[in-house]
Amino acid sequence: MNYDEFLQKIFNLTGIDLSLYKEKQMKRRVDSFIANNNCKNYDVFYETLTKDTKIYREFLKYITINVTEFFRNLEQWMILKNEILPKIIKKNMKIWSAACSTGEEAYSLAMLLSDFIDLREINIIATDIDDVVLEKAKKGIYSNKSIEKIPEEYMKYFAKLDENNFVISEELRKNIVFKKHNLLLDKYPDSVDLIVCRNVLIYFNDKAKEEIYKKFYSSLSTDGILFVGSTEQIIFPYKYNFAPIKTFFYKKISK
Ligand SMILES: C[S@@+](CC[C@H](N)C(=O)[O-])C[C@H]1O[C@@H](n2cnc3c(N)ncnc32)[C@H](O)[C@@H]1O
Known part of the structure; x- marks a missing residue:
């Protein structure tokens, strides 16, 4: 063949x-x-x-390609924390870490969110196409090396498990729903207030990316925000009814 x-x-x-x-x-x-x-x-x-x-x-x-890390491109996470979240945070909001790999992104999100709100009052979903990474994400066990760059203030969420590993606190783990989802095939969740989808769209061709932007648009609630990866700026965001509000952050424009 x-x-x-x-x-x-x-x-x-x-x-x-x-x-x-x-x-x-x-x-x-x-x-x-x-x-x-x-x-x-x-x-x-x-x-x-x-x-x-x-x-x-x-x-x-x-x-x-499952490569990931906690707070990947920390400066952008700080923009999320200092400039975006304070404007959008609310009870019952829905947050989606799409293509979350082994969970570091979803847990980074949960750590930031916990600065603002009790995690039980919001809804965080984290998805990936790969069952193996999702299993690791659910366990929340990470090597000493992988947690090296986590800001000191968030180390309270990690407990030493053994000589080589830490485990994420129950408080974060139980408030994230990890599940399988294929961005190219499956139905997208609706009424999402914040979509974090980073470092996966770069692997897709233009046709696939266009489809995904349109689906993200429909998936977002009014004024919903899309947070993309460092090399994934949308070339013509207005074509998909997204307004750039900061580099790597886009806001849904109502049609
Ligand atoms: C490079 S990792 C990015 C992880 C994380 N978002 C980050 O920025 O660190 C890419 C992830 O995309 C997932 N992926 C690849 N194709 C996918 C698809 N069609 N639907 C959902 N996830 C996919 C992979 O399994 C992998 O875990």
């Missing part, structure tokens, strides 16, 4: 449409994974995937 046929088979097998990710970059990643697993072509590799759950999981992890 050729690359396109392989992508179709992967879609049938996993529900992930790799043709909507940037083609050159994705093909390079797929081909190098296949070569590293000593498979000589797409047919052999596909056969391996259907038989070997370990390789199947590794492949999914590899193509979905």
Whole structure:
């Protein structure tokens, strides 16, 4: 089979449409994974995937790129804390960390929000396409290294678990609902006041990005805010009825 046929088979097998990710970059990643697993072509590799759950999981992890960290690009989180949240915070608001990977982003959000409000009074959902990262997120166990850059004031949410790891406090964990969601396929939540979606749109092609912006628009409540990653500024935000309010922050404009 050729690359396109392989992508179709992967879609049938996993529900992930790799043709909507940037083609050159994705093909390079797929081909190098296949070569590293000593498979000589797409047919052999596909056969391996259907038989070997370990390789199947590794492949999914590899193509979905799970790299993340707490307060990634801290300056932007401080803008969220100092300039955005004070204006939008309210009881029963709904916040969505989309493509949350292993949970660091969702927990960073919860830490900031807890400066303003009792977390039981708001609704935080965190989603990702990958079950494996979601399992890790739910456990809330992080290595000593991964928590190094967390601002001192938030260290109260971490308890030492063993020599190498910390665990996130129950207070944060129990107030975030982690669930599986594919941005390219699944229905989006509605009436969301703040969507944090960072460092995933860069992997998608323009067609997929356009669709996602439109779905984010519908997903947001009136005056809802979208917070994107450092290399993910929307080129023509007004085309999607988003007004830039700060670099990396957009506000929904009512039509
Ligand atoms: C680089 S991580 C970004 C994590 C976090 N948002 C951050 O900025 O640190 C990208 C995440 O997007 C997820 N992802 C990839 N394709 C996706 C899709 N179609 N729907 C939802 N999540 C997806 C991956 O599983 C991965 O966890």
